[in-house]
Amino acid sequence: MNLDPRSVPYRIFDNGFRIVAATVFWGFASSGDGMDVRSLLLFFVAVLGIAIGWQIAYVRRYEYRVTADTFDIRSGVISRREREIPFERIQNVDIAQNVVQRALGIAEVRLETAGGNATEATLRYVSRREASRLQELISDRKRSDASPEGSREETGDVLFELDQRELGILGVTSANFRLLGLILVGLSFVGSPVAAREISPRVGLFLLLGPAFAAVGLVILWIASGVQAVFRYYGFRLTRHGEELRYERGLLQQYTGTIPLSKIQTLMIRENVLARAAGYGSLVIETAGYSPGQGGSDVESAVPIAERDRVLELARSIENVGDIPFARPPRRARVRYVARYTIVVGVITAILGAIHLWTDELPYWYLGSGLWLLVPIAAHLKWAHLGYYVDEDYVVTRSGFWTRRTTVVPIYRVQTVLDSQTVFQRRRDLGTLVVDTATSGGFWGGDAVALDVDVETARTLRERIHDRFQEAVRERQDRLFRERERESEHGRESPVNG
Amino acid sequence: MSDGGDDRTESGRERGSAGVAVERERRRVDPSEYTTDRRSLSPRVQINWAVRTTVTAVVVGLIATFALRAFDLDPRIGGVLTAVLVLLGFVWVVLHYRIWVYQIQDDAIYLERGVLTHVRTLVPYVRIQHVDTSRGPVERTLGLSTLVVYTAGSRGADVSIPGLTPEEASDLQQRVKQLAIEAEGDDAL
Structure with a gap:
């Protein structure tokens, strides 16, 4: 199949600024012997012609095909590229539409796999209906791989819908x-x-x-x-289609994405100060190597905002973590933050003093040290929002005052476990426990980090999580093996990686 | 979550036979054949690190010297700074070498390292994607090799064991490979 012909004008429009820029550049370059409007116009038309030709060729030469178990793409005008993506490896299928694209009735489809941070394939652009068809089709194919019975629900259960009040x-x-x-x-x-x-x-x-x-x-x-x-989140809706979550959102730039339940690595509940005060929070779902709708460093929420209980309930419907009685780091950690913030205040005061010395501004520079009054409060708040909890199936950690992040990691999703101790932590016998998962990482990452716990606790927890992980893997293997055996008894194909 | 039908309804006999088969499949190779005790790195790795810290110290020293000259201060302070940094680098190298420990355990690689931040890592074999050995130019002249273990985790490339002799490195690579095959996890991604 080919891309939608309507994507030609859009692609030219999209590249329009480049054409204009080339013309302007040429105009400046040749302005030495006087600006010649006619030659400039000619140049513009020539560049436009080349662009149109190129885009038509690109769109015509872009072919995609849905085979029994792969999604094939052949593309490229001059150098050709053929790519086959196995359905079972496709994690997310996202559809994006901005205002112009909506007016034209076309949409961009992105296929994401676990490998790397780049999008595996981007279809620019197909018709809106075709985009939905592909999304449906790919999740169908994936489903028939995972569970042969394949419960076909066309509409899906609505898990969450953002109403006007919540949007406000x-x-x-x-x-x-x-x-x-x-x-x-x-x-x-x-x-x-x-x-x-x-x-x-x-x-x-x-x-x-x-x-x-x-x-x-x-x-x-x-x-x-x-x-x-x-x-961004106007009209947000989260639905469940079989083994997949699907969401849609956006006022101008419309967006539809899928999250396969079986590929979820971690859940993160985020509450910033204001939301927390109002009793609200948001839920972020991270899948391997990719978190949905991620454009640049932005992490998108699976539930942008909801009452805290509702967020927890939704999180529990995805990962059945029970009550989370957080353990706090020892009190000496708080002393550490007092020391740290005191240093920060000292540095700020010193900088103000230095500015005073050099420029004679800020005669009351020493008032900066008055900031120290905030230090005990800040240290306490930081300490009070830290927490960790480990049980048989989950590691949960929490940190942050301005934005509190609670990370839930299922033990069988653990990649590596490590505990570390900086020089400053060593003085107070504190340590940090990090549970690494296969999420995209990034600045806030999906890693569960238990900051400043007692160093012995960190060590025992590392061992415990590792042992429990090995058990979980064995249980999983046994179950898969038995399933496979049962499948072969029934003379069916073996299931692929539930 | 998604893991389909639970088989609690299966008859006990069936489950028993499946369990035995699983057990047999799992114990094809005794993992203890491949494990090692706690080992430290080859002492020559200190030369490699010392080269690195010295180069860094000299670069920082040069920048400092130019900066001092720009501010009309005695550029000789830059020389002193370089010397101090080089010395500190040497101290760091020795400490770093003394702290570094690795061990091939029966279900994970264990690493212990870091002077300023001391880190102990466990990398389960089930999670290993692939294992490389790499040799930089300095390592090659010193006859050293680095083992790099990749996981799908966001800190995947963090797991590397430097300062191995090439024989050690390929031996470790073999061991880890065998253990990783043995662990045969479903990728769970």
């Missing part, structure tokens, strides 16, 4: 507080005295200008991130 709460609570806090501190400290003197050297009232700027900046950023979140 999402907008309000989706500010990035770490960034905002930083801007606030920076502006009110450096900004105020300088700005005050610039405007009026006499009026002391202008000393408040810095904090005022910061407050305005804060509100603007808050609104911007809120609006962005609302646009």
